[in-house]
Amino acid sequence: MYDLKPIAEKVHGADAILIGASNGLSITEGLHLFADNQAFADLFGDFKDKYGLRCLLHGMGARWPSEEVKWAFWSRLIHHYCGQYQPTQVMQDLNAIVDSKDSFVVTSNGECHFELSGFAPEKIYEIEGTWLTMQCARPCHDTLYPTLEWAERMAAAEQGGRIPSHLVPRCPRCGGPMEVHMAAGSNMVPDHGARQRFQKFLNQYHEKRLVVLELGIGWHNQLIKAPLMRLVAREPNAVYITINLGEVYITDTIKDKSFGLDGPLGEVLSALREQMCTVDRKVQIGDFPHDAGLKQE
Structure with a gap:
């Protein structure tokens, strides 16, 4: 030492x-974004088998087939690593x-x-x-909205790797899709x-x-x-x-x-x-x- x-x-x-x-x-x-390890398999083994998901980071940037699947991934991730987090x-x-x-x-x-x-x-x-804020995916405005409470509801309602359509977040102004603030890429609101x-x-x-x-x-x-x-x-x-x-x-x-x-x-x-x-x-x-x-x- x-x-x-x-x-x-x-x-x-x-x-x-x-x-x-x-x-x-x-x-x-214990949070490894790049690893295809046991923790990843335990949390997202079904997504790995169905979509070829390679690691958490792959999922964060993936083009999912629907908003219901996208938010199933994100809500499960946020629930596990944020909602259940203890220092x-x-x-x-x-x-x-x-x-x-x-x-x-x-x-x-x-x-x-x-x-x-x-x-x-x-x-x-x-x-x-951050994972705990979301924004309009376009974005039509630059307001950030809290994610955790919504993600917990989505995670609780998820079935078969999808969330119910009525729980999919929509922009309160334009009605378009929302993105987790960290995954918005070039459209990320500063x-x-x-x-x-x-x-x-x-x-x-x-x-x-x-x-x-x-x-x-x-x-x-x-x-x-x-x-x-x-x-x-x-x-x-x-x-x-x-x-x-x-x-x-x-x-x-x-x-x-x-x-x-x-x-x-x-x-x-x-x-x-x-x-x-x-x-x-x-x-x-x-x-x-x-x-x-x-x-x-």
Whole structure:
């Protein structure tokens, strides 16, 4: 395992924490969008047999034969991974690490597990949409509508991989089909409100002690990883912590203010939470350095 003491000290001394998260976090929680595994077979074995469904992501972008089948897929997915979700150990550890500090979450994950784990929804920017909102598929307007309650009703009424026609969501303005916000592709309505709140957070902590905590993001993720590293490069007091299994990448421009941890996300966060408790105890008895040094990656 790693020397987590300097990391815990930086997190403890931060004015705010910016969390970036992608597929690695979802996989740690047992949600693997790309896998044809047992969990996928247990949940969608019938769709796999009938339609050749290869994984969850395939289903999210599929051209289904009818709205009744499309919403059978989506309602089953949302019911299982959102309606029945209970905060996992990794989310409990993350909450404890952030503790009472101001924080913001930027994620390409759409299952809303941050919000369902107690993170403030107004401090979350899901840049590729979420499963818990839907929009007009055209779209004829840019309003987003809550999905969970509707999805629970559809899931309860599903029979044979279809939902009853009267439960198919329709646009309240044009009467056309609806799409889950995350699956709308080029027609996806942007969440301007979340983007503005994110920018306000960045403005608030400009030149402050900002810790960027990146969870399960590979080097190829240009939506989150690249902008986060650019942010750290231009912020003089920012610290970059990236945790990812099997693939840790840090650009040379920020190596001297970064930590890279290659390991299972759940194990690393659990150990960091424990180290944070040690730091907290030292603070309480006055045994804490005023300017904890960085360990260069």
